[in-house]
Amino acid sequence: MNTLAEENYLKSIYHLSLNAENVSTNQLAALLNTKASSVTDMLKKLADKELINYTPYQGVTLTPPGEKIAINIIRKHRLWEFFLVEKLNFKWDEVHEMAEEMEHISSNELIDRLDKFMGYPKYDPHGDPIPDCDGKIKVHDLKPVSAIEINESGIICGVRDHSAGFLQYLEKQGLTIGKKIKVEDIIEFDRSMVLQLETKTVQISREVANNLLITL
Amino acid sequence: MNTLAEENYLKSIYHLSLNAENVSTNQLAALLNTKASSVTDMLKKLADKELINYTPYQGVTLTPPGEKIAINIIRKHRLWEFFLVEKLNFKWDEVHEMAEEMEHISSNELIDRLDKFMGYPKYDPHGDPIPDCDGKIKVHDLKPVSAIEINESGIICGVRDHSAGFLQYLEKQGLTIGKKIKVEDIIEFDRSMVLQLETKTVQISREVANNLLITL
DNA sequence: AATAAAATTTAGATTAGTCTAAATTTATTA
DNA sequence: TAATAAATTTAGACTAATCTAAATTTTATT
Structure with a gap:
């Protein structure tokens, strides 16, 4: 190995x-x-x-063999992250470092059984797709919130920045995976965006909008 | 670290x-x-x-700090073994190598949550006690089957030899953790032992009897 | 107690992964 | 396109963990 x-x-x-x-x-x-x-x-x-x-x-x-190894490690990383959040109740901003270690546990049999144990999840806690045991990755194409116009809406499906700080900020604003948002206004001065989120509105900077991913 | x-x-x-x-x-x-x-x-x-x-x-x-580290690693090893057997359905002879890697995952918060997730198990799949989060280990004193007499009985609670070969042999004979056995006879020639196990009898060598642990 | 055997340590080398500083190659720009 | 800046590689060194072979210490045996 x-x-x-x-x-x-x-x-x-x-x-x-x-x-x-x-x-x-x-x-x-x-x-x-x-x-x-x-x-x-x-x-x-x-x-x-x-x-x-x-x-x-x-x-x-x-090379193809190199890519296969890389994808397998990413599969392990994301499955362990899913495990940590879904089974051990960690928050999405707490799991990255632990998964960095766990992704190197060598057994593929282990990871395949873990996959089964959790019901073959398709996405990790940050919305990133989990490669299947053959290395296939579902590519759903997401766009940043910053790419949509006033009155358009979408569902939060991922993040570009995975840092704990950014994830904690999103959590606090209620901007978590699966939530529906709609652009209410774009402030001309700094292009920050006002979003409708469930019953409330939240204002996010262009920087945040660039790092928050949605599907339409 | x-x-x-x-x-x-x-x-x-x-x-x-x-x-x-x-x-x-x-x-x-x-x-x-x-x-x-x-x-x-x-x-x-x-x-x-x-x-x-x-x-x-x-x-x-x-030294005391050295022992604390050692026990913590053993705690992790045994909890992961329990996880692999109880949650991922591995057999008791399959988990040692995987746990050898997993015991080095550093987070104690992780292992404490894993412990909770599994209901604070007291023994690993081989009957070895799992240290608690403070490093305390329950010492139940076991004796080898070879130490008891004809007509005495006991419950299988552990093994001295942890090799996959030995564990597979025990599994095949039905000599697994929790089973009740009674010594029916001891063959004088080689001191092998005839055991009553549920409805059947099994004969084991002195070597096996030395490595199979019971409580009375 | 002297000597042989066994256990342990020391000396010096090797490999993986990293570093700093210097040299080289590529890219930029005046 | 020549000079300069940026990126990359090379050279030489370091640390952790290991090894072989030689030296030393301890233990066992006559």
């Missing part, structure tokens, strides 16, 4: 690949809280194992 | 301490599948951290 560090690199490359064709050394260094030179060393190692395609100075992509 | 290797050493020292006052370098090397020289290095490190009392050539004991 692969080491913990290797798994974390593959997972990070996968996440960064969603926003850019090739993932750069510096992007990885920033995400993994390490130095560019350390990243280069690891990229060589992963390239030797044929888990990534690496051309010096040109960034990397995952 | 401590590294994975440090945690495994502390756990091993704890287990070996139950059978001997001082734990020797070689005992640890054997249990941890490593070399005596590696053990010496780690013992120095643990002694520096004041987790063990180490006098060169004289073996080691745990």
